[in-house]
Amino acid sequence: MIEQRFDAIVVGAGPSGNAAAYTMATAGLKVLQLERGEYPGSKNVQGAILYASALEKIIPDFRDDAPLERHVIEQRLWTMDDASHVGVHYRSSDFNEERPNRYTILRAQFDKWFSRRVRDAGAILLCETTVTELLRDPAGRVIGVRTDRDGGTAFADIVVLGEGVNGLVGQRSGLRPELKPDNVALAVKEMHFLPRETIESRFNLKQDEGVVIEAMGTITAGMTGTAFLYTNQESISIGIGCLVSDFAENQQTPYGLLEAFKNHPSIKPLLENAECKEYVAHLIPEGGYNAIPELYGDGWIVVGDAGQFVNAVHREGSNLAMTTGRIAGETIVALKQRHQAMSKANLAEYRRRLDETFVMKDLKKYRKIPAFLHRNKQIFGLYPKLFAGAAQTWLRVDGIDKRTKEKEILKSFRKGRTLPGLIGDAFNFARSWR
Amino acid sequence: MTMIAKAGTAEAGSAGIKVADKLFQNRYLVDAGRPHIKVRPHDKPSKALLSLTHTCPAGCYSLNDTGQVEISVDGCVECGTCRVVTAKTGEIEWNYPRGGFGVLFKFG
Incomplete structure (x- = not known):
């Protein structure tokens, strides 16, 4: 394949692999990056929201030429029953700033752009090349990779595994276990196209302003999951995802759920006359802190989704991917500059550096949340119904006095969940959250 | 090796959603x-x-007439769900398509 020896081989050209490759190439390291898709992004899926701060630390001037869709000025959080939604919205003109904080993006286009910058920094990229196994020396140290490009091999001091949630290379090399069905969500998404003026009038937007909707409730048919709708320039990304274990135990199809969500009376008018141009599916690691595998060893290091770096509560993933990729890259560069080996002992610096960032701090804070959400399905079915019922009782003016309405609402909660149940849920939620 | 835009035979049970209609939009090699x-x-x-x-x-x-589960990979979006679900039983063999083959997301 390529007979040369490299300082580092990066497996995968998504946000984590690109961040690592860019960081190392910029520092002058010889970097080979391998991507199984026809082009970077061709196998990658995300909602997608780009969090500027993580990318700014890698490419400060990214706004000059990155393919950004809309900057987010409004976030809507909805709990839904079959006929309604109860929402908390936050919209602020403060988000119309010179350097906006969050953008919607289309990953296939964004990843292509990021990869261009990685190559401009000096990394060599080979696409249409699937890594099939890690190569080790007799002492067990990882020294390179074998690919399906005529069985070609490549050698380096370190292999950075940014291979995504389906990280077969690391898994089959025994670096980490197979994903557990209750630690991973399956999300499906469609891209619906509309004229930009239509999107702007439907969502009350000007120019490049954007809205994101995150929703939960009866739309996931009792399963642990959420749905979303993001506005792009000329399209709407709409999707829904639930734990794989829940899908396996229920009779729901992912596309059936998505179709029902699209036809919900709160969503349907937003998509009217739109043309669907793509249907995608992807896994999301949602096991959190407790599911993080071994992150490094002799000659290898893991970044991004392959390391379970997703904050499911806040729907953050690509920023964790870029940050872990950058920090892995910085650690490798530092070891290189100090002429230190890429050994397990030396790479422990990666974990120490990560512990100082929001990545580990947030995942640690929410370490009990995945299990809580998995065990407490009432969050996704019962409560949204109770909220919707309460809102309707309270808002409908029908000659019934307000005190009676209050009692009726309280009664519905007690009947639905019992008083000890309500207190227990509040207690358990608070304990998982802190 | 041909470009196709067909796949998927299963239908959603109650909703009657044809997933093939959705996959029709996608590009595959x-x-x-x-x-x-x-x-x-x-x-x-x-x-x-x-x-x-x-x-x-x-x-x-899909389930065939004699009760076995069959696969037609043409519409596969390479999510990995099937591998995760059957990891314990080991009933399927899952690999990435060869480099360059499989689904090609335009928007992702």
Whole structure:
């Protein structure tokens, strides 16, 4: 394949692999990056929201030429029953700033752009090349990779595994276990196209302003999951995802759920006359802190989704991917500059550096949340119904006095969940959250 | 090796949603004769394997007349759900398609 020896081989050209490759190439390291898709992004899926701060630390001037869709000025959080939604919205003109904080993006286009910058920094990229196994020396140290490009091999001091949630290379090399069905969500998404003026009038937007909707409730048919709708320039990304274990135990199809969500009376008018141009599916690691595998060893290091770096509560993933990729890259560069080996002992610096960032701090804070959400399905079915019922009782003016309405609402909660149940849920939620 | 835009035979149970209509929009480069996922020969599928007939987001899995689960990988979006669901039973063999083959997301 390529007979040369490299300082580092990066497996995968998504946000984590690109961040690592860019960081190392910029520092002058010889970097080979391998991507199984026809082009970077061709196998990658995300909602997608780009969090500027993580990318700014890698490419400060990214706004000059990155393919950004809309900057987010409004976030809507909805709990839904079959006929309604109860929402908390936050919209602020403060988000119309010179350097906006969050953008919607289309990953296939964004990843292509990021990869261009990685190559401009000096990394060599080979696409249409699937890594099939890690190569080790007799002492067990990882020294390179074998690919399906005529069985070609490549050698380096370190292999950075940014291979995504389906990280077969690391898994089959025994670096980490197979994903557990209750630690991973399956999300499906469609891209619906509309004229930009239509999107702007439907969502009350000007120019490049954007809205994101995150929703939960009866739309996931009792399963642990959420749905979303993001506005792009000329399209709407709409999707829904639930734990794989829940899908396996229920009779729901992912596309059936998505179709029902699209036809919900709160969503349907937003998509009217739109043309669907793509249907995608992807896994999301949602096991959190407790599911993080071994992150490094002799000659290898893991970044991004392959390391379970997703904050499911806040729907953050690509920023964790870029940050872990950058920090892995910085650690490798530092070891290189100090002429230190890429050994397990030396790479422990990666974990120490990560512990100082929001990545580990947030995942640690929410370490009990995945299990809580998995065990407490009432969050996704019962409560949204109770909220919707309460809102309707309270808002409908029908000659019934307000005190009676209050009692009726309280009664519905007690009947639905019992008083000890309500207190227990509040207690358990608070304990998982802190 | 041909470009195709067909796939998926399964239908959503109650909703009657044809997933094939959704996959029709997607671009694939099919590695003809080299399916990247195989169902191992079996007499009776486990509950996990059977669940793939509704869990697979591309409707690739179906039940044949004699009660075995079959796969048609043409519409596969390479999510990995089937591998995760059957990891314990080991009833399927899952690999990435060869470099460059398989689904090609335009928007992702």
